[in-house]
Amino acid sequence: MSKEIILQGLADAVLEMEEDSAADYANQAVEEGIDAYEAIDKGLAAGMSKAGDLFDEEEYFIPELLLCADALNAGVDILKPHIKVDLSAEKKTKIVIGVIEGDTHDIGKNLVKLLMEAGGFEIIDLGRDVPPQNFVDAAVEEEADIIAISTLMTTSMLNMAKVVDLLVAQGVRDRFKVILGGGPLSQSYADKIGADSYAANASDALRLVQRLTA
Amino acid sequence: MIDDMRPRERKRAFLEGRDIDRLPGWYFPENYCGNLTGITMREYYLDPAKQIEAILATHTRWELDTVQTMFNIGLDLGTEMEFPENGYAVTSKTIDPTEKEIESWALDDPRTNPAPAVRTSWYILNELIDKLGETEKAEISVMVPGPFTMASSTIGTERFLKKLIRDPDYVHLLVGKLTDLIIEGVQALRGYDVIFWTGDPIASGSMIKPDQYRTFAKPYMTRIVNALKDVVPQNEHMLHMCGNTTKIWEDMADTGTQMINIDETIDFADARRRVGDRTRLVGHVAPMTMLIGSEEDVINDLKASIKDAWGAKRMLIPGFGDAPPMASPIKNFDALFAAHRKYAKWPVDPTGWDSKAPYQQKVTER
CATH class of the missing domain: 3.40.50.280 (Cobalamin-binding domain)
Incomplete structure (x- = not known):
């Protein structure tokens, strides 16, 4: 599975509130050796950000955001142990x-x-x-x-x-x-x-x- | 007596289109009145004698139209409450019942239920009726829980909200069962000369989609409103909802409630145009104005509410949009209630009032 498909899969899983799918794609990302930080950032977080947009457009409300968060967390739990620690280069707010x-x-x-x-x-x-x-x-x-x-x-x-x-x-x-x-x-x-x-x-x-x- | 009419007499005349001395008001500051007798909110909720003393002190000082108490139907499901020193009671332990357990829930008659919270609730209600209600010094309003919100605090808000999507059948079973039990519990109030109000904050448009409100909250609230009309036919019901309710006003009116009490963030003029022919509006002096505004700001808030709602004349019952904070200065309450007697004096004519309400921050589309 290509990196693009996995990142898109992670984003879609969050947006579509699919916890199992988020976990599956997260495992795929680990298997394929995709950088865990990138999988979180460009996959899961991108999906959450899109969910935020839908909240903004009054398409999603609190129940939907809570389920998106569950999917996000399911993916993060799998990916987090694989993050190679060198985040110091980029100082976040x-x-x-x-x-x-x-x-x-x-x-x-x-x-x-x-x-x-x-x-x-x-x-x-x-x-x-x-x-x-x-x-x-x-x-x-x-x-x-x-x-x-x-x-x-x-x-x-x-x-x-x-x-x-x-x-x-x-x-x-x-x-x-x-x-x-x-x-x-x-x-x-x-x-x-x-x-x-x-x-x-x-x-x-x-x-x-x-x-x-x- | 400060006024020419008694509260019940005034409210009925107002609703029936007869002459009144002034608009009714709905201002009971539940979490504030302990300030008048120097007690904490925890004491207010847990010590019935102190609660009654505080309510009576509030009445003595301001002669408000309505005093308020809660009605505990005595449903013991194993949840636990915590009473902060000066905060609202919160559910500190929720439960996760199976469908079978929900189906087995049953209620003891609140009149004979020995649980301390139920006995306290009965005692307070009967004392208030004895001291204020029977002589029509004040309306006794009784808060009956909203089943959607009760369901949420029973199993925990997050779990409950997720189930709206993941397990709608469970939600219908839970909210439906609680509705049955609330209706069974309020039968104990048959024959009481009280008015009812229901708050259902978790069903707010700030939390859930309008469709979810229509599916999971409105049908059950409609049943509650109908049941309350059956229990005390001569009296009216008020539905209170916090947050952005803009998209569900028609649905709130559909429940059959006679009054809707909405936040100060809501445009009253818009609400009047959309549901003013079916229900009356209650509100919406801002809690924020009570806390940080001057006496003049408070008066302007009241005048702005009256002016916005005034297109249909017997539309508005001025009141708080939501509960004013305990730390609000008492002079603001004195100013508001005096201003109500001045500006809500019948016939009201807000033409030409230049009233700005600086702390009424209107809700905007996200």
């Missing part, structure tokens, strides 16, 4: 992401993460219910470019402001762009708490980080 303390809803954050990874960004995922200080510590330690904070709940929104306050207090606010996402938020809230920007949904978030790092 690094994004620290997490759901703020007080909230455990992480579907939105996970989808943003997937689309950003597919878009070529390096993601440090802090998980959910993350204390404000942890965002700051991780961003400093990882020398991140962007801090992305999510919440679905109005009750935890205020903790987002604490992240910005801590960055200011520690004198490192200028080092990072801070972006927000989640149901109850708005650009006006981002402005109010001194964050850089806000995104209304996962594909918006990808466009936003592309713009911020252009």
Whole structure:
């Protein structure tokens, strides 16, 4: 099987939400000696990126994206151990992401993460219910470019402001762009708490980080 | 009493096209009222005496038209809830039932069910009816769960949403069974002078396709709305949906609900044109305005809502688009409720109101 067919197969498997097919093509890629990083990047991630486009066009919604993510992960699990580690040549924009303390809803954050990874960004995922200080510590330690904070709940929104306050207090606010996402938020809230920007949904978030790092 | 009419009297006159003193309001700030008595949200949800005290304090301060409580049908499926200090309750343990297990689920009558959560729910409801409802000081609104969202929190949102595509028969069985049980549970409220509302946030147009809403959520919500009309025929139902509902307003109206409560991100003028002949709109002062806006912003938010909805005059019941955050300043609530009595005074005439609502960020197509 040619490299092109395998890469296309990986992309299609993700786009068509076919976990088994993604695994089959990933195994094929390993057997054929295709560079694992390239198989992820030009195969699986390309498919996820296309899924993001369909989300953008309101063709796909959350259920479809979740199944695309399953297919993506099935392929990544097989390919990851075969990645030849020399990624240092290409420094990717690094994004620290997490759901703020007080909230455990992480579907939105996970989808943003997937689309950003597919878009070529390096993601440090802090998980959910993350204390404000942890965002700051991780961003400093990882020398991140962007801090992305999510919440679905109005009750935890205020903790987002604490992240910005801590960055200011520690004198490192200028080092990072801070972006927000989640149901109850708005650009006006981002402005109010001194964050850089806000995104209304996962594909918006990808466009936003592309713009911020252009 | 601040107003000339009692809430039930006003709502009925409003719905029947008779004279009213002012528009009804739907503002009960459930997660906020603990602030008035200095309790946490966890205490509010878990201590019935404290919850009642907070609700009554809210009523004393603002004389809102509606107070609200939840109705626990007492379905114990083995899921577990967690109550954060100052956050909404979340499901901390979901289950993964087989089809056979789902078919075997049964309900104890909520009136005799000894489970603490059910007894608490009954106690609060009866106390509120005793202290406010019977004297018609306030409408008692009861939240009845939406079956689609209940199904999602029972088996976990991700698992549930994936099954919409992977296993539609399972989804129909699960949502259908929960619908049966909710309908069975609400029979206990027959004869109660309460009004009902249902929230179904996971069925939002921000989460699923309009087709998926029509297939997996709408038929079951329709059954719930019909059952509630049967239980308390004289009272009306409100359907609350978060997020971008633009593509499903007609479907929401098809469920037979008398009122739809939609986010402040939604264009009220558009909603009025599309479904205004079939249902009334409730909303949509923005939670964000309550949190970070000035008193003037809050008043402008209210005026903008009224103005947008005003093409058909008995269309709007002003209220919150969604729950205002606990940290919102109390002066914004004072300003809003005073403004409601001023600007929603009958006959309302929003012509010439120059009202900008800076924090009402409208939804856009992706």
